[in-house]
Amino acid sequence: MLNSSLLQLGAALRSKKISSVELTQLYLHRIAALNSKLNAYITINEEMSLVQARAADVQLAQSKTHALTGIPIAQKDIFCAMGWRTTCGSKMLSNFIAPYDAHVIEQFNRVGAVNLGKTNMDEFAMGSSNETSYFGNVKNPWNNNAVPGGSSGGSAAAVSAHLCAAATGTDTGGSIRQPAALCGISGLKPTYGVVSRYGMIAFASSLDQAGPMAHSAEDLALLLNVMAGFDERDSTSLQRETEDYARDLNKPLNGLRIGLPKEFFAAGLSADVAQAIETSIAEYKKLGATVVDISLPNSRLSIPVYYVLAPAEASSNLSRYDGVRYGYRAPEYTNLADMYEKSRAQGFGEEVKRRIMIGTYVLSHGYYDAYYLQAQKIRRLIAQDFVEAFKQCDVIMGPTTPTTAFNLAEKNDDPVQMYLSDIYTIAVNLAGLPGMSIPAGFGSNGLPVGLQIIGNYFDEARMLNVAHQYQQVTDWHTRTPQHIEV
């Protein structure tokens, strides 16, 4: 049952082979057994999950169903879900019970999916290893000494270890794709504006985008069908025709032009990851694709640009956590300024404070032009690189990360080394493009390698097709971590 695809699970539910309550309990039991080791979830609420499962069973009995009705989905703890503690991985919100549903949560509720729990994440989605979470680091199911990646590390680990049928994530600089790669699962960051940000706790508003995390491209398509759609409560949500992201899954790949950016295969890429990616590209050639060498000359600037823009927006987005209305307030203070200072000093972790400081600095009078404005200009150049590249190819491929999962605490003392683990993913967010990562073999240490597929704007259906066809001829996406019993 646990190895089933979402379509198979849906069929089992509809044919009454299993009820939603039974399926939910199956996952809850696994979580009870394994979460203490992996720490993939921050909050489990059996009662609330089972209420939804029972409601789903009623729907299933009446045949008023959707493909995902009754299926337990793990939600990244960045989405407000009414009645659920929603922490964003921070002490600041460790006592916050959301009084409303995010758009994404509403969409899953609408089709009768079950919220299985809230997954662990880097604090306010700031991190690449899940080690900045106030609720402790998550362990990579493939190797418990390795990180799962971040910031959606809890979701990636939960999917990888079969602690849920599928999960949601958010991706600001690689936070879906990088942990998906490191945990050997599939993850998709849609085009900016495809999934509403309403109720998704903001890190860097112009970059944040929610997306699905699952075992296969086919599962991702079903999940994205639920998550996507115009929402008037998010002014950056795009008003477009509803589309079926699964419609092109089975199209052959004859004539597909794959662009390989030379910058993604240069120094810094480890040999074993390079080897796995080259093998994958060879597989695509067998499927009828051709390869084009392309260049994204400004992508080398994406990390510095990102670490100006994202902290700038974050420094402002996180100003609301002041201890006045909700969230953490320091127990002792002498006056208003002292309350602000102590509440924020105690409520935020080191990485969040570092980024607030950077962001405040780059927006300050006298520095704004040199940092923020300059970074915005380069951001446009980076986007322009992709426009040029997509004149020569249909999709861009390369490694999702330069290495397989690194060890816990390995990069804690050097933020820049940590930031470099997102070197191949960040440009996609800066350009607002869709990007995904799918399992593409293993490195020399036996840890998963992710193949990144970048599409043109709104080309999610084609990217899913490209991923699905690969998954029809490979089995990397079906592999399960050795010491995780299924």
Next chain:
Amino acid sequence: MQWEIVIGLEVHTQLSTSSKIFSGASTAFGAEPNTQACAVDLALPGVLPVLNRGAVERAIRFGLAVGAHIAPRSVFSRKNYFYPDLPKGYQISQFDLPIVGQGSLTIQVPTATAGQTYKKVVRLTRAHLEEDAGKSLHEDFHGMTGIDLNRAGTPLLEIVSEPDMRSAAEAVAYAKMLHTLVRWIGICDGNMQEGSFRCDANVSVRRPGAELGTRREIKNLNSFRFLQQAIEYEAQWQIDTLENGGTIQQATVLFNSDIGETRAMRSKEDAHDYRYFPDPDLLPLAIDNEWIEQVRGTLPELPLSKQARYVADLGLSVYDADTLTSSREMADFFEATLNEVPKGAKLCANWLMGDVSASLNREDRDITQCPISPGQLGGMLKRIADGTISNAAAKDVFKILWSDGGNPDTIIETKGLKQMSDVGAMEAMVDEIIAANPAQVAEYRSGKEKVFGFFVGLAMKVSKGKANPAQMNEILKRKLAG
């Protein structure tokens, strides 16, 4: 040596939308604290702003009314600072790309001579949309401060003038004209007690012809009287400081209306660095010509155009025209009254600015609450114009209309207020008076023309005030001449 006072105003007008600028919560005044603050206003984690098009439409109306350029693309920026009544830790405002560009406002400034004004054009720098903050409540909470976020997110249009005003009187005339205009075009209720119209005054002084002096900004003046007092005090303080050899430091000051003084709140050194940057949650605001033209089509005739028309076409004085256009309701009332007596513009103006205004003031009402309709007033004025009643009798009719209502013609009829226009009857009356007062007649005929008043008084008494005064005068003069 002379000093010149230089004043620029920043006026925050609360736009009359029923919901907030970035959320669906109500903007109604006076609700229980925090009952009109939704998730967006409370800045809960994950919420996002959505722009209220009604607020944009009102900003466009204003821009058109002051002849300003409406930006086809304007940008909302975040103004970052911490304060308990600012839930997000930033205010969404417009910074370098405001919705309304340069415009102008023509004002009439009263002079020391009653009824005399001079005209002045004040240039507007810009007007931009922004959200209001909530309120801190310092009473009722022992050793603590309460926060009421009902007002948080209320739409404001901040209207910034050039430093074109040269006296407190000019600043007040400008503020009043702006106050008239925003109500006239229906974008703001103008209620100053409730904070719907608040002024900040930038004041500096200089020797005539010199460079601009250092300014101090007086915050949050919510009455025209305080605006006047604050500017006068502040300008005098700056002059005294300079004349005593001191210098002015740029600062933000507050006006204490109890003692009539301004006091520095913060200096330039501890001014905030607001770290403005474009709000990534909101797309740039695009306004196309079609929208602008659609709004233009709904604009009423503006006060300045009405004033000019009243002077040129109706022969009214500038002062009268200015007074009658002090509000759209007043002008509408005037024009409806004039409809009844098309040639009686001056008569209508005199009565509206005289008895009607005095009666309204006495009862603390405004023109919209006038118990006499323009039809009733015009009907009465028509009878003055055609000689049916005298001005004196009209005052009686007016009193009855005010207290009991009714039709002016019926009142004139039933109260017997018609004036006497029968020449034969008046001549007979005059003949009797002359016969009964030979001594006074002789005096008059010997050249003491002052005695004429005696005969007029007598004639009005005998006619019980109904005699047409002009006719009666003419008959008296003719008969007394012998």
